[in-house]
Amino acid sequence: MENLFNKLRNFDAYPKINEDFYSRTLSGGVITLASSIFMILLFISELRLYLHEVPETKLEVDTSRGETLRINFDVTFPALPCSILSLDAMDVSGEQHLDVKHDIIKKRIDANGNAIESRQDGISAPKVEKLLQRHGGRLDHNETYCGSCYGAEVSEEDCFNSCEEVREAYRKIGWGMSNPDLIDQCKREGFLQRIKDEGGEGCNLYGFLEVNKVAGNFHFAPGKSFQKENVHVHDLLAFQKDSFNISHRVNRLAFGAYFPGATNPLDGVEWVQKSPHGMYQYFIKVVPTIYTEINGHSIQTNQLSVTEHFRGSELGRPQTLPGVFFFYDLSPIKVTFVEQHVSFLHFLTNVCAIIGGMSSFHCLIKLKVNDLIRSFSQTFNILT
Structure with a gap:
C-alpha cells in the first residue's frame, strides 16, 4: 500500500x-x-x-407564405396641412389601397408643433344643411337633397351631398378637380377657404397598415390619387398651389412588433426640403425575424436596413410628384433569435x-x- x-x-x-x-x-x-x-x-x-x-442567432431561408405585414408609422409634416395629405399603399401583386383612412389618426399641429385637433379619418368639413337640388331651386317639404356629381355619377339616381363625395367620385373615374369653386358642394363647404385658413399648419399622421407580405410601397402625398392610363397620379390642381413643402420627421417606423434589442434605423430621422419641387424616397430592406423568449413565447417581426434618395425636378424631365415614398422589399433570409441560459x-x-x-x-x-x-x-x- x-x-x-x-x-x-x-x-x-x-x-x-x-x-x-x-x-x-x-x-x-x-x-x-x-x-x-x-x-x-x-x-x-x-x-x-x-x-x-443570451440570444442565439441563426439564419435560415424564409419559406412562409400567405402572411400579412403590419407597418406601424408615426410621421410629422410641419408644413403640410392635414386636409390635403393622403396615404396610399400598393404592392407588386397589383393590390392598391388609395387614400387610406382606417386605423389612421391625423393630428393638426401649429407652426410650433403644438396639437390643434386630432381626429380619425382626417379632418373632414362640416355638413352643409341647406344645399341646392340637382336641378336647382329650393327643397320642397319632406324632400331630401340629392347633389349632382357633374358627370362623374354612374347612374342618374346617384347622390353626392358633400365635397368629399364629389372628389371621391372624380378619383374613381380618373378625373382631376381643377376648380373646387365650380362645384356647388365644395363652394358651400368652403373647401378652398379651409385650405387657406390652415396655411402654416402641419400634420402628424400615425397608425398602422396591414399589407401583403410582398414588395411594395406606401407614400404620403398631397391630393387625391387615381390611376390614369396605368399611371399613379395625384390631383393637385384643386389646391391651386405651385409647390408643396414635404419636409418631414419620421418619429417611428417599424415593420412588426418590438423585440428585445431591436433598433429601427428610421426612428427620429428628419429631412428639410430646400428645393421647390421633388419627392423623397426611402428604400427599405425588410428582414423577417423571429425572436423566441426563454419561456417559449415567439415574436414574429422584422428588422430593417434603409437607404435614402431625393428625386428633384430636372430640366427635360416631367415634374415629380411631391411626397414621401417608402419602398420596401423582403429579404429571402430569415433571422431567428432564441433566448437561452449558459450551461453550468x-x-x-x-x-x-x-x-x-x-x-x-x-x-x-x-x-x-x-x-x-x-x-x-x-x-x-x-x-x-
Missing part, C-alpha cells in the same frame, strides 16, 4: 516548495492585489452572463479559465518585475 501511495505522490504536478526557497516582496503584494481585483471583476462579468438569457458546465469552465489564466499571468508579471528589480539593484551597486 505504501508503494502505491509513493507512486501516486510522483504524479503530483504541483509539488510544494520549501519555505526556505521563497520570499514575500512589496512588488509581489501589489501585483497579487491588482490581479485579485481583476479576477473578481472577470468573475462578476461571467456570473452576470450566466444569470441572464460552460460557466464553470470559464471560471476555471479565469482563475488559471490570472494565476499564470500573476506569476509571469511577478517574475518579470523581480528580474527588473534585480537588474536595477545590480546596476546601482556597480555604479556605487
Whole structure:
C-alpha cells in the first residue's frame, strides 16, 4: 500500500516548495492585489452572463407564405396641412389601397408643433344643411337633397351631398378637380377657404397598415390619387398651389412588433426640403425575424436596413410628384433569435479559465518585475 501511495505522490504536478526557497516582496503584494481585483471583476462579468438569457442567432431561408405585414408609422409634416395629405399603399401583386383612412389618426399641429385637433379619418368639413337640388331651386317639404356629381355619377339616381363625395367620385373615374369653386358642394363647404385658413399648419399622421407580405410601397402625398392610363397620379390642381413643402420627421417606423434589442434605423430621422419641387424616397430592406423568449413565447417581426434618395425636378424631365415614398422589399433570409441560459458546465469552465489564466499571468508579471528589480539593484551597486 505504501508503494502505491509513493507512486501516486510522483504524479503530483504541483509539488510544494520549501519555505526556505521563497520570499514575500512589496512588488509581489501589489501585483497579487491588482490581479485579485481583476479576477473578481472577470468573475462578476461571467456570473452576470450566466444569470441572464443570451440570444442565439441563426439564419435560415424564409419559406412562409400567405402572411400579412403590419407597418406601424408615426410621421410629422410641419408644413403640410392635414386636409390635403393622403396615404396610399400598393404592392407588386397589383393590390392598391388609395387614400387610406382606417386605423389612421391625423393630428393638426401649429407652426410650433403644438396639437390643434386630432381626429380619425382626417379632418373632414362640416355638413352643409341647406344645399341646392340637382336641378336647382329650393327643397320642397319632406324632400331630401340629392347633389349632382357633374358627370362623374354612374347612374342618374346617384347622390353626392358633400365635397368629399364629389372628389371621391372624380378619383374613381380618373378625373382631376381643377376648380373646387365650380362645384356647388365644395363652394358651400368652403373647401378652398379651409385650405387657406390652415396655411402654416402641419400634420402628424400615425397608425398602422396591414399589407401583403410582398414588395411594395406606401407614400404620403398631397391630393387625391387615381390611376390614369396605368399611371399613379395625384390631383393637385384643386389646391391651386405651385409647390408643396414635404419636409418631414419620421418619429417611428417599424415593420412588426418590438423585440428585445431591436433598433429601427428610421426612428427620429428628419429631412428639410430646400428645393421647390421633388419627392423623397426611402428604400427599405425588410428582414423577417423571429425572436423566441426563454419561456417559449415567439415574436414574429422584422428588422430593417434603409437607404435614402431625393428625386428633384430636372430640366427635360416631367415634374415629380411631391411626397414621401417608402419602398420596401423582403429579404429571402430569415433571422431567428432564441433566448437561452449558459450551461453550468460552460460557466464553470470559464471560471476555471479565469482563475488559471490570472494565476499564470500573476506569476509571469511577478517574475518579470523581480528580474527588473534585480537588474536595477545590480546596476546601482556597480555604479556605487
